[in-house]
Amino acid sequence: MGKVLRGVDLALEEGQTLALVGESGCGKSVTALSVLNLLPQPPMSKTAGRIRFEEREMDGLSELDWRRVRGKEIGIVFQDPVASLNPVFTVGDQVEEALKVHLGLTVAVAKKRTLELLTQVGLPEPERIAGQYPHQLSGGMCQRVMIAMAVACEPKLLIADEPTTALDVTVQAQILDLLFQMTQKSKMAVLLITHDLRIVRNHTDRVVILYAGEVVEEGMPDDIFLHAQHPYTEGLLAAMPTFGQQGKPLTSIEGAVPSPFDTLTACVFADRCPKVQEKCRKEKPLFESEKNGHGVRCFYPSKK
Amino acid sequence: MLLSVEKITKEFPIQKGLFGTPTAYLRAVAGVSFDIEAGEVVGLVGESGCGKSTVGRCVVGLHQATDGRVLWDGKDIAKLSPEERRTLRRRFQMVFQNPFSSLNPRQKIEDVLLEPIAVHGLFRPSERAAAVQELIEQVGLSSKDLQKYPHEFSGGQRQRIGIARALACQPDLMVLDEPVSSLDVSVQASILNLLTKLNRDRKIGYLFISHDLQVVGYISTRVLVMYLGVVVEEGRVDQVLKSPRHPYTQTLLKASLGASVAVKGEQLSPAQVVPGCAFYNRCPHAESRCSNEKQDFQEVDGVWRVACWKWHKIG
Ligand SMILES: Nc1ncnc2c1ncn2[C@@H]1O[C@H](COP(=O)(O)OP(=O)(O)O)[C@@H](O)[C@H]1O
Ligand code: SF4
């Protein structure tokens, strides 16, 4: 059996935004799907580990119970907002439906609440927009509708999987601002999954760097951006082109991510690491945290 | 001048009448001008739908501009003789975001690279195999890769092959349309390094198209910022990215660094006719004058120009 995730530990508190960052194939979305008990089975299944939500053990929960949790207690926003909405219903109907199913609201109350939600996510003219079909709205507007639907039942946790990747940068910034404001105003926690390290700096409380299905570094944004310790995190930062770096060659990370079918008795990054030593190829480093919560999985972390 | 673009406009028909004659147009590009010197790297940046690719296509002759002129080596490409066109167009090549979408999956990479060489009659037939080997090595792949098929390559390798294919024509200018946009950042870095090296070693000029201001800022010496069919700010990278003057460039810069932005709403559709400033509906500095007055370029400093009458008040 291949292993896409290898012992990922995440903890999220009320009102916190945690970003899960990694390049394609590192296991970000699979993490989100396992939290939601949505892994396609077969071929995939959770083989070990547990998920606790509000002190409840989620293993052994029936599919019926899971359905109640998803959508009501845990909201979800995906990358492609236009495809995630149903093309044959107006967006107002879709938000209303979520309210009726999960909260049992009457039609009149659900209608009123829908308009409030559309206003809350920053859509202008909510009455007019409620009457439109997804294809009549821009990508950014559809993503606002998705967020309205995801937060309709005031979930404790919102999982946003690459929520802004399909959007233009200026719209992306608006959507991230919106998500961040929502965590400030309510106690909702957000798990933000992204490949783009840049967007997490100003919009999250904690950052987790995932590589080949393992957490290799975790900390507050400043720990990661100013005091990165793992060679992979350092590599990601040095690979980002910026105007200030003009003329200097960028650092590229040679090689490829190990396959889920490799059994790893070594560091997952050993094959691509510029600092690799013999020990890294023989033993597996443990994840070790400092008191301030900045943690790294590396035998030779950089200390600055 | 290697390339001159003079006030080009490109309209696409979006509605047809009874006899198939267009009754409505979408103006994707509305009067764009710029030059590129031999060996120069010019960035073209803006959000999707602002007309970047359309400009790129007009530059290499894949689209004919509705109005305005494109000049290769000082010659209007609409007035070239067929021979002139054939020789000149070899020197102006385009590289796409997904270079493989147009390739035959059953064609070996060697043949992919031999094709343009044969079409343009470059090298003596006996020298072509060696030329192809040199090409593949120049883009950081090995001669073994020549015997492989497109599906055997990763995204970054495919982009290297796309670049090799354009290089096979021995171009003087490459229009690179979002060449690194679908790549992971670690792979993106290696492609940007390759492009920088080719520009340095071979003096090939680039029109580098991207939605990412940081990528454009890294690779270019001069930048054009486009919004809804027009260029709203242009200048040297050290001018424009250090202290952008146009409210849209200011927004784009903040967003590209992951910071919060003050703008609302989204870019209008190019099918709408905007009488004033294209950014009016989103601009935090807008006044009523902006809504009905077309914005011409104002000079900030030499080649640094901005299309906003308020630029000196908003620093
Ligand atoms: N062949 C075409 N036919 C009709 N409309 C087009 C065509 N190509 C582009 N457009 C439209 O022109 C505008 C600019 O598109 P494009 O140049 O692709 O922008 P960008 O590359 O900046 O994303 C968009 O509104 C797009 O839908
Ligand atoms: S002309 Fe007016 S609307 Fe346009 S960018 Fe300048 S201030 Fe903003």
Ligand SMILES: [Mg+2]
């Ligand atoms: Mg484009």
